[in-house]
Amino acid sequence: MLQADTPLRYVKGIGPRRAEKLEASGVETVEDLLYVLPFRWEDRRAFATVAELGLLQRESTLEVEVASSRLIRTRKRGFTIFEAVLRDGSGEITAVWYNQPYLARVFVAGRRAVVFGRAAISRYKKRLVLENPDYELLEEEDREGIHTGRIVPVYRKLGELSSRMLRVIQHRVLEGLGERALAETVPPDVGPPEGRIARLEALRQTHFPPPQTRLDDLAERRTAAQRQLAFEEIFLLQLALALRRHGLRQQRRGTAYELTDALCTKLGRLLPFKLTAAQRRVLKEIGRDLESTHPMNRLLQGDVGSGKTIVALLTMLVAVENGFQAALMVPTEILAEQHYRTLSSILAVEGISYRMAVLTGSLRAAARRRVLTSVRTGQADIVVGTHALFEAGVEFRKLGLVVVDEQHRFGVLQRAALAAKGARPDVLVMTATPIPRSLALTVYGDLDVSVIDELPPGRTPIKTVVRGESDRPRVQDGIRRAIAAGRQAYVVVPLVEETEKSDLKAATAMAEQLRSEVFPDLEVGMVHGRMRPEDKDRVMQRFVAGEVQVLVATTVIEVGVDVPNATVMVVEHAERFGLSQLHQLRGRVGRGSAKSYCVLMAGDGGHGREAAERLAVMEQTGDGFRIAEKDLELRGPGAVFGTQQHGLSDLQFLAVVLRAPELLESARNAAQRLVGREPDGAARAERILDGLRPAWRRRLGLAQVG
Numbered sequence: 109m110l111q112a113d114t115p116l117r118y119v120k121g122i123g124p125r126r127a128e129k130l131e132a133s134g135v136e137t138v139e140d141l142l143y144v145l146p147f148r149w150e151d152r153r154a155f156a157t158v159a160e161l162g163l164l165q166r167e168s169t170l171e172v173e174v175a176s177s178r179l180i181r182t183r184k185r186g187f188t189i190f191e192a193v194l195r196d197g198s199g200e201i202t203a204v205w206y207n208q209p210y211l212a213r214v215f216v217a218g219r220r221a222v223v224f225g226r227a228a229i230s231r232y233k234k235r236l237v238l239e240n241p242d243y244e245l246l247e248e249e250d251r252e253g254i255h256t257g258r259i260v261p262v263y264r265k266l267g268e269l270s271s272r273m274l275r276v277i278q279h280r281v282l283e284g285l286g287e288r289a290l291a292e293t294v295p296p297d298v299g300p301p302e303g304r305i306a307r308l309e310a311l312r313q314t315h316f317p318p319p320q321t322r323l324d325d326l327a328e329r330r331t332a333a334q335r336q337l338a339f340e341e342i343f344l345l346q347l348a349l350a351l352r353r354h355g356l357r358q359q360r361r362g363t364a365y366e367l368t369d370a371l372c373t374k375l376g377r378l379l380p381f382k383l384t385a386a387q388r389r390v391l392k393e394i395g396r397d398l399e400s401t402h403p404m405n406r407l408l409q410g411d412v413g414s415g416k417t418i419v420a421l422l423t424m425l426v427a428v429e430n431g432f433q434a435a436l437m438v439p440t441e442i443l444a445e446q447h448y449r450t451l452s453s454i455l456a457v458e459g460i461s462y463r464m465a466v467l468t469g470s471l472r473a474a475a476r477r478r479v480l481t482s483v484r485t486g487q488a489d490i491v492v493g494t495h496a497l498f499e500a501g502v503e504f505r506k507l508g509l510v511v512v513d514e515q516h517r518f519g520v521l522q523r524a525a526l527a528a529k530g531a532r533p534d535v536l537v538m539t540a541t542p543i544p545r546s547l548a549l550t551v552y553g554d555l556d557v558s559v560i561d562e563l564p565p566g567r568t569p570i571k572t573v574v575r576g577e578s579d580r581p582r583v584q585d586g587i588r589r590a591i592a593a594g595r596q597a598y599v600v601v602p603l604v605e606e607t608e609k610s611d612l613k614a615a616t617a618m619a620e621q622l623r624s625e626v627f628p629d630l631e632v633g634m635v636h637g638r639m640r641p642e643d644k645d646r647v648m649q650r651f652v653a654g655e656v657q658v659l660v661a662t663t664v665i666e667v668g669v670d671v672p673n674a675t676v677m678v679v680e681h682a683e684r685f686g687l688s689q690l691h692q693l694r695g696r697v698g699r700g701s702a703k704s705y706c707v708l709m710a711g712d713g714g715h716g717r718e719a720a721e722r723l724a725v726m727e728q729t730g731d732g733f734r735i736a737e738k739d740l741e742l743r744g745p746g747a748v749f750g751t752q753q754h755g756l757s758d759l760q761f762l763a764v765v766l767r768a769p770e771l772l773e774s775a776r777n778a779a780q781r782l783v784g785r786e787p788d789g790a791a792r793a794e795r796i797l798d799g800l801r802p803a804w805r806r807r808l809g810l811a812q813v814g
C-alpha cells in the first residue's frame with residue numbers, strides 16, 4: 109500500500125534511476141508527485157466515428173480495431189514511421205507515429221483501442237491520417253480509460269516523464285492510496301468560503317476531473333477542487349507570514365526613536381520642495397513605526413517619479429538624529445552614486461552636518477578601506493551602496509535603519525542579510541512595481557504597506573508613441589528640437605545580457621553613429637554596464653550637468669535615474685522589452701514641468717501579437733498600476749516578480765488568487781485568526797508548518813525565511 113511519504117522509487121513505472129532525478133528536482137515522495145498538477149486538460153469525453161473524423165476538424169476520440177500495421181524504416185538513419193490502419197463500423201483511417209518503433213508490438217492486428225487525435229492531410233500521403241494520436245489499448249486497461257473517453261489531464265514534462273507517463277503514474281498513485289493516506293494539513297474549520305473538500309479528494313478531482321466538470325472552469329482554475337488546493341497553499345503561506353510578523357511584534361527593541369516637534373521642524377527646513385499630501389501621509393505612517401518599540405517592516409510603494417527618495421532621506425535622518433546609522437541599498441552603482449549626490453546636495457545646508465559615505469563593489473582598495481573604517485567607527489551616519497553593503501567585512505557601529513530602494517530587484521535573502529548587520533534594524537523597502545493589493549498580500553504578507561498614490565505637482569503627462577524604421581528621420585528631428593529648446597534626451601538600446609558581446613557592439617555602434625553622423629554638432633555620451641565605474645560616473649555627471657545632451661544607454665539607467673531636464677526617451681527595439689521595464693524606462697522623463705516624449709522604436713513591426721499589445725498598452729496609459737496588471741496578465745507572476753521572491757513563481761495557484769482575491773482574503777484572515785488565538789495560537793501554527801513535507805516548506809520559502 110502506498111503512503112504519502114513513500115519514496116518515488118517504489119512507485120511502479122518510475123523506478124530508482126528516474127526517482128533519483130526527480131528527487132534532485134525536489135519531487136521526492138508520492139505526496140510531492142501528487143502536487144505536480146496538470147497545466148491543462150483535454151476534453152476526450154465524446155466519441156466520434158471514423159467517418160465523422162474528416163468533417164469534425166477537431167480532436168476526437170475514436171473506438172477502433174486495429175486492421176493492420178507496419179513499421180517503415182526510412183533512409184534517414186534511425187528515423188522510423190509506424191502506421192496502423194484502424195477501423196470501426198463506419199470506415200477506416202491510417203494512424204501514423206514517428207520514431208516509436210515499439211508500437212509495432214502494441215498495435216497488433218485484431219486488438220481494440222481507443223485513440224484520440226485530429227485528422228489531417230498527410231504531408232507524405234496526401235490523404236487523411238491521424239498523426240501521433242494518443243491511445244489506449246482496451247484489453248490492457250479493464251478499468252476506466254485513463255488517456256481517452258474522459259477529461260484528460262495534460263502535464264508538463266517532468267524530468268524524463270512525458271505527460272502520458274505521468275498520467276498513468278498519477279492515476280496509479282491516486283488509486284493506490286488509502287482514503288486516509290493524506291493527512292489534512294490545515295485545521296478542520298479552515299477552508300474556502302464555499303466549504304472544504306478533503307485533500308485527497310481535491311487532488312483526485314484536479315488530476316482526473318469528474319465527467320460533469322466544465323472545461324473552462326478547469327482552465328480558469330475555479331473548480332471547487334482547485335480552489336480547495338489553492339486555498340490550502342495560500343493559507344499555509346499566509347500562516348508562515350503571520351507567524352513571522354507575530355515574532356517581529358514580540359521583539360521589543362527596548363528603545364523607540366524620538367520624533368519631537370523640534371526634530372520635525374529641523375528636518376522640514378531641509379526640504380527643497382513642499383511635500384505632496386501622499387508623501388506626508390506615508391511619512392506619518394513611517395513615523396508611527398519609528399516611534400514604537402517594534403521594529404519597522406514597511407513596504408513603500410509609489411509609481412516611478414512619485415518622490416520616494418525624499419521619504420527615504422527623512423526616514424534615515426530620524427534614525428541618525430537618534431544616534432543610529434542608516435543604510436540605503438540600491439541595485440545599481442549609477443543609482444548609488446546618484447542618491448549619494450542628491451542626498452548630499454539636499455543636506456548641504458548651513459548648520460547641518462550629517463556625514464555620508466558611498467560603498468560599491470568597485471571602490472579601489474584604499475577608498476574601500478576608508479569607507480569601511482568610517483562605517484565601523486560610526487563616523488558615517490548614512491551609507492549608500494549596492495549589495496556590496498552586506499558583503500562580509502562590512503561592519504556597522506550601530507545600524508538602526510535600512511532602506512532598500514527598488515526592492516523588486518533584490519531577493520528576499522539579500523534583504524535579510526543586510527538586516528542581520530544591525531540588531532534588528534528598522535526596515536523600509538521601496539518599490540515602483542505597483543503590485544495589485546491581492547498580490548502584495550501574498551508577496552509581502554509580512555510587511556505593512558504604504559502607498560504614494562500621487563505625483564508631485566506640475567508634471568505634464570508624457571506623450572508616448574510607437575514608431576517604425578521609416579519614421580527615424582522624424583524622431584531624430586524631434587530630439588533636435590528638444591535639445592534646441594535646452595532639453596536632453598536618452599536613447600536606450602537593448603542589451604539582453606550585459607555580457608553579450610554582440611549586443612554591446614550594437615549599442616556602441618549606435619552611439620558612434622549618432623555621434624559622428626546624426627548629431628555631429630551635439631554632445632553624445634554613452635553608458636553601459638561593462639564600463640569602468642569611474643567612467644560611467646563621469647558620463648552620468650556630465651549628463652546631470654547638461655554637458656552631454658544625448659545619452660545613449662543600456663538599461664543600466666532603467667531604475668532610479670533622475671535628471672529632470674531630460675524630456676525625450678527613445679527606446680530602440682522596444683518590442684524586446686517587457687512592460688514593467690518600458691514603464692521604468694519611460695519614468696526617466698517627465699520629471700520636470702516641460703512636456704516629455706517617449707518614442708518606442710519597433711523596427712518594422714511583425715513582432716507578434718503580444719509585443720504589439722505591450723506597445724499599445726504603453727501608448728494608451730501612463731498608469732503604472734494598469735501596466736503592472738497587464739504585465740501580469742501577459743507574462744504571469746513568476747516572470748514579473750522574478751524567481752527569488754518567496755518561491756512565488758512556484759505557487760501553482762497564484763493564477764487563482766489573482767482572479768479570486770476573496771480566496772486570498774479569507775485565507776489570510778483565517779491565518780491571522782489562528783496565530784492570534786490565545787493562548788497557544790502561535791505554537792499551533794508553528795506545529796502545522798513544522799509538519800509540512802520538506803518540498804512544501806521549500807516552496808513556501810520557509811526554509812530560508814524561517
Ligand code: ADP
Nearest residue numbers: 381382383384412413414415416417418564670
Ligand atoms: P521615485 O519615487 O521614482 O524614486 P524620486 O524620488 O526620484 O522618485 O522623485 C522624482 C522627482 O520628483 C525628483 O526630481 C524629485 O526631486 C521630485 N520631487 C519629489 N517630491 C516632490 C515634491 N513634493 N514636489 C516637487 N518635486 C518633487
Ligand code: MG
Nearest residue numbers: 416417513668
Ligand atoms: Mg527612485
